[in-house]
Amino acid sequence: MSILITGSVALDSVITPLEKHDNLLGGSGSYAAVAASFFSPVNLVGIVGSDFPPEHIAFFKNRQIDLAGLERVEGATMRWTGEYEWDLNVRHTRAIALNVFENYTPSIPEAYRTPEIVLLANIAPALQIHVLDQIQRPRFIIADTMDLWINIAATDLATLLQRVDLLILNDSEARLLTTETSLIRAGKKIQALGPKNVAIKKGEHGCLLFGENNFFSCGAYPLEDIHDPTGAGDTFAGAFAGYLASLDHADLSFDDLKKAVVYGSVLASYNVEAFSLERLRTLDFSHIEDRYRIFRAMSHFEQI
Amino acid sequence: MSILITGSVALDSVITPLEKHDNLLGGSGSYAAVAASFFSPVNLVGIVGSDFPPEHIAFFKNRQIDLAGLERVEGATMRWTGEYEWDLNVRHTRAIALNVFENYTPSIPEAYRTPEIVLLANIAPALQIHVLDQIQRPRFIIADTMDLWINIAATDLATLLQRVDLLILNDSEARLLTTETSLIRAGKKIQALGPKNVAIKKGEHGCLLFGENNFFSCGAYPLEDIHDPTGAGDTFAGAFAGYLASLDHADLSFDDLKKAVVYGSVLASYNVEAFSLERLRTLDFSHIEDRYRIFRAMSHFEQI
Numbered sequence: 024m025s026i027l028i029t030g031s032v033a034l035d036s037v038i039t040p041l042e043k044h045d046n047l048l049g050g051s052g053s054y055a056a057v058a059a060s061f062f063s064p065v066n067l068v069g070i071v072g073s074d075f076p077p078e079h080i081a082f083f084k085n086r087q088i089d090l091a092g093l094e095r096v097e098g099a100t101m102r103w104t105g106e107y108e109w110d111l112n113v114r115h116t117r118a119i120a121l122n123v124f125e126n127y128t129p130s131i132p133e134a135y136r137t138p139e140i141v142l143l144a145n146i147a148p149a150l151q152i153h154v155l156d157q158i159q160r161p162r163f164i165i166a167d168t169m170d171l172w173i174n175i176a177a178t179d180l181a182t183l184l185q186r187v188d189l190l191i192l193n194d195s196e197a198r199l200l201t202t203e204t205s206l207i208r209a210g211k212k213i214q215a216l217g218p219k220n221v222a223i224k225k226g227e228h229g230c231l232l233f234g235e236n237n238f239f240s241c242g243a244y245p246l247e248d249i250h251d252p253t254g255a256g257d258t259f260a261g262a263f264a265g266y267l268a269s270l271d272h273a274d275l276s277f278d279d280l281k282k283a284v285v286y287g288s289v290l291a292s293y294n295v296e297a298f299s300l301e302r303l304r305t306l307d308f309s310h311i312e313d314r315y316r317i318f319r320a321m322s323h324f325e326q327i
Numbered sequence: 328m329s330i331l332i333t334g335s336v337a338l339d340s341v342i343t344p345l346e347k348h349d350n351l352l353g354g355s356g357s358y359a360a361v362a363a364s365f366f367s368p369v370n371l372v373g374i375v376g377s378d379f380p381p382e383h384i385a386f387f388k389n390r391q392i393d394l395a396g397l398e399r400v401e402g403a404t405m406r407w408t409g410e411y412e413w414d415l416n417v418r419h420t421r422a423i424a425l426n427v428f429e430n431y432t433p434s435i436p437e438a439y440r441t442p443e444i445v446l447l448a449n450i451a452p453a454l455q456i457h458v459l460d461q462i463q464r465p466r467f468i469i470a471d472t473m474d475l476w477i478n479i480a481a482t483d484l485a486t487l488l489q490r491v492d493l494l495i496l497n498d499s500e501a502r503l504l505t506t507e508t509s510l511i512r513a514g515k516k517i518q519a520l521g522p523k524n525v526a527i528k529k530g531e532h533g534c535l536l537f538g539e540n541n542f543f544s545c546g547a548y549p550l551e552d553i554h555d556p557t558g559a560g561d562t563f564a565g566a567f568a569g570y571l572a573s574l575d576h577a578d579l580s581f582d583d584l585k586k587a588v589v590y591g592s593v594l595a596s597y598n599v600e601a602f603s604l605e606r607l608r609t610l611d612f613s614h615i616e617d618r619y620r621i622f623r624a625m626s627h628f629e630q631i
Contacts, residue, residue: 323627
């Protein structure tokens with residue numbers, strides 16, 4: 024099935040207690056598109072400036088990512104600087120310059136307007152809605168969001184939620200959005216806001232997936248060392264969407280969504296092993312299958 | 328297989344933001360023995376005072392719990408008062424009176440000295456060691472512990488760890504014992520202290536099980552309402568041990584331990600639905616099987 028992904032494409036500076044790296048490929052759309060590309064060709068919609076390095080363009084192209092929807096305009100690419108506290112669980116945004124993203128409204132190329140799977144990676148809900156307004160109703164729409172939009176764009180987010188099939192967010196965002204402490208209550212409350220399915224990511228504790236009268240709890244891959252958590256959520260969302268796009272049956276079942284959670288978790292677990300998208304550059308599908316099998320062994324308690 | 332359980336038998340007062348109950352049946356041994364009794368007859372070793380209500384004795388007897396090892400002496404039964412904060416995640420011990428437990432050393436009846444499964448429910452490590460000293464080496468020894476013993480009885484605990492097959496503890500205790508933030512590192516570090524297997528309970532995030540070159544991650548049952556978390560860990564340990572005792576094969580495999588984690592999680596999920604052991608009084612095995620099936624559906628992502 025065809026997949027459309029929209030999100031930010033940025034140049035990042037990332038500071039961890041041990042390392043600092045500048046001019047890294049980043050942005051929600053970059054992580055999501057590259058993760059999805061392991062499963063399916065991707066149509067990417069976004070914007071970069073004239074300073075965006077040609078090697079990143081080449082990387083996208085090599086990964087079966089179509090760039091007809093990636094606008095390249097005069098000016099500087101969006102830049103983001105983040106710093107992590109000692110145990111990598113707390114992140115501070117030190118600087119953000121939207122640059123060419125500031126007045127951007129995504130324009131969907133004609134050829135992208137009948138996608139079957141859509142991933143609205145993390146950007147302002149108004150832009151996510153603007154994307155949906157330009158396309159035919161896909162089979163399945165996934166939206167990611169963040170605390171910033173819950174705080175400053177609640178009305179747009181509420182509108183968006185009426186139009187998506189799955190919302191992905193992390194545990195603190197789910198609590199912020201619903202004012203519920205219990206993630207079980209939070210998940211159900213978000214479903215009542217619109218999306219039939221909700222995925223709540225819990226970092227080292229894995230992910231909860233709420234469906235229509237269905238529930239799935241997926242553990243996290245047992246990593247001892249994390250080098251850079253940046254983009255883990257975007258990678259999760261991209262692999263989730265890409266896996267769905269790789270399926271050839273029309274109606275997506277809850278079993279399909281469960282496996283999408285596992286593939287999302289597998290890709291995210293690889294992504295955090297190195298800065299930026301470095302680990303994904305050297306990954307091949309056999310690595311993905313290896314870790315998928317480990318997830319099965321660590322989750323199933325009856326023989327299959 | 329025969330099972331020996333030792334632990335405290337107490338009378339509890341429990342205060343939650345919504346309710347307060349006094350003179351409740353409590354203690355690690357009580358919860359563990361009753362939970363185990365759903366799977367296997369139990370030999371219980373502990374002590375109560377002359378004030379211990381006969382109805383609790385009758386309850387134990389009705390649940391196939393042998394009480395030849397439960398000493399009944401002049402004096403008051405151990406008493407504990409605990410209070411929970413608003414979201415039930417933080418507990419404060421408001422009062423503890425050891426009473427007849429103060430100078431207790433467990434004495435194992437002759438008939439109990441060749442158990443196949445032993446559960447050393449949460450009591451001082453020196454007493455847990457004293458129990459092991461009186462019995463033939465069982466097939467499988469499980470010990471539970473708590474932050475108090477990590478803080479004040481570290482040497483005894485280290486000695487105990489050399490002699491057990493599985494240590495059960497919660498996430499904050501695992502971090503306290505190992506000074507590791509990562510639970511993956513903590514689990515492995517505890518294995519290096521002696522036990523080949525370690526179960527780290529994470530409350531609403533489920534449980535991690537570390538084995539020899541094996542790992543299992545079990546989610547928590549998706550409860551929206553918890554009434555009293557008291558005894559959840561003891562119930563988990565009891566059902567875990569009881570399930571192992573119900574098996575008729577000699578060598579316990581990691582697959583057996585995985586299922587034991589699930590049964591432990593099932594019993595604990597029921598236990599927190601009411602104060603004290605009230606929910607377990609009305610439970611039958613069909614309820615356990617119902618929730619076991621839900622755990623399978625929420626954990627497995629490939630058809631079996």
